Amino acid sequence: MYSNFKEQAIEYVKQAVQEDNAGNYSKAFPLYMNALEYFKTHLKYEKNPKIREAITQKFTEYLRRAEEIRTVLDEGGPGPNSNGDAAVATRPL
Numbered sequence: 007m008y009s010n011f012k013e014q015a016i017e018y019v020k021q022a023v024q025e026d027n028a029g030n031y032s033k034a035f036p037l038y039m040n041a042l043e044y045f046k047t048h049l050k051y052e053k054n055p056k057i058r059e060a061i062t063q064k065f066t067e068y069l070r071r072a073e074e075i076r077t078v079l080d081e082g083g084p085g086p087n088s089n090g091d092a093a094v095a096t097r098p099l
Contacts, residue, residue, distance in 0.1 A: 011051070012061070015044035019068060031075045038072035 022037035045065045052058045 009048075011044045011048035015041045015048060018044060019064075022068075026071070026075070031078055035072060035075045035079060038068050038075070042069055042072065 018037050018041035022034045022041060025031075025034035025037060042065060045061055045068075049058060049061055049065070052061065
């Protein structure tokens with residue numbers, strides 16, 4: 007049962023990264039947030055410490071990126087009708 011949470015989180019992350027890479031930050035942000043919720047729920051049930059550690063590392067990475075996107079959006083960064091050039095520089099390499 008709990009593996010469904012992980013699988014759903016992965017699907018949201020794939021979509022979030024796709025939108026993020028396309029510069030569609032207003033679409034990517036809620037997708038990252040949905041993924042984080044599913045990962046958080048999965049972590050409640052995961053018993054394997056190695057898997058928990060790996061998911062926690064990814065969770066932290068996606069949370070950091072979601073926070074960066076939120077900052078860009080709060081500062082009036084690109085929305086769905088923008089080309090995204092203004093905010094691309096804020097993405098860490």
